[in-house]
Amino acid sequence: MNRYLDIYALTLPPFVTNSQRQRFKPSRPWGKIYRHVIYAVPTFSNPSFKTMTLKRREELVRVARQYDALIITDDVYDFLQWYSNPAITETSPLDRAVLPRIVDVDRYLDGGAERDGADGFGNAASNASFSKICGPGLRTGWVEGTEKLAYGVSQIGSTRSGGAPSQLTATFVAETLETGELQEFVSSTLQPSYAARYRKMISTINEELVPLGCQLPQTDREVVGGYFIWLTLPHPLKGAEVAQRAKDEENLIVAQGEMFEVPGDTERANTHFENALRICFAWEDEDKLAEGIKRLARVVRTMRHGDQEDDISRQPEMQPMKAPVEGGDNAKDFW
Structure with a gap:
């Protein structure tokens, strides 16, 4: 059995029912309540080490739009990528991702969050962390989405009351970004x-x-x-x-x-x-x-x-047995 994110299954009960056509009304004008949340690690996933194809990313965004879902992705490894062939890196350093993030797909696909009938919040949020690229335990990161979604996140209580688990480490990280040291x-x-x-x-x-x-x-x-x-x-x-x-x-x-x-x-x-x-x-x-x-x-x-x-x-006169070669075939695609 393939181990994959079954996008078709997301269109079946209990994920969606006929009664779910009516949308929740948020208590504040800058907020939105989504019907569903979909979580994924689309790039160099932990633990599988696999990457979701562009086709799958676009399919997932379309499903999220159809059923009023927010896709929350952990995009914590996107800065840590390189060519698998060592000869390529010597002449062509990898300076950009080879696949768009799901939050990027949500921006450009079929008109993005500003398409006809959309509310502007979008259907994807990208979570990223400085602990993977700056130092473990920093507990500092960022959320990226549409302008309306980002503003909504900025207005929640935990953000307005401080904005991060540690303002001190956030200050250090900001300094490394401003000077270009982290990059x-x-x-x-x-x-x-x-x-x-x-x-x-x-x-x-x-x-x-x-x-x-x-x-x-x-x-x-x-x-x-x-x-x-x-x-x-x-x-x-x-x-x-x-x-x-x-x-x-x-x-x-x-x-x-x-x-x-x-x-x-x-x-x-x-x-x-x-x-x-x-x-x-x-x-x-x-x-x-x-x-x-x-x-x-x-x-x-x-x-x-x-x-x-x-x-x-126990029979020293015999030659050691050689292990048979049984592997080599590519494992089935995760996605």
């Missing part, structure tokens, strides 16, 4: 550093884990980003068991897939992540990341072929 830090430090770590990790995964039957998603993308990689394990391995063995035997911590399941969603959508792991490359350097993948490969190899290797070890 320079993203382009000259974060993007090349994460790109190098990503390529090293992917290279090691292809050498160590893909021959064991592990799979990576969307392997044909020209541009990648974020700082997570989603790894599908070969049957019948379970992510929780592999993660525990990696911790106990290799002093290696990885996140098992089931911890990212939404309670109740697995039964409705038939999506299960028990055979997957999420790997992060945001902190460790390239050599440590490569070493971590090699340790993980030892665990996977032992769990898949432990009995055979034990038999071989």
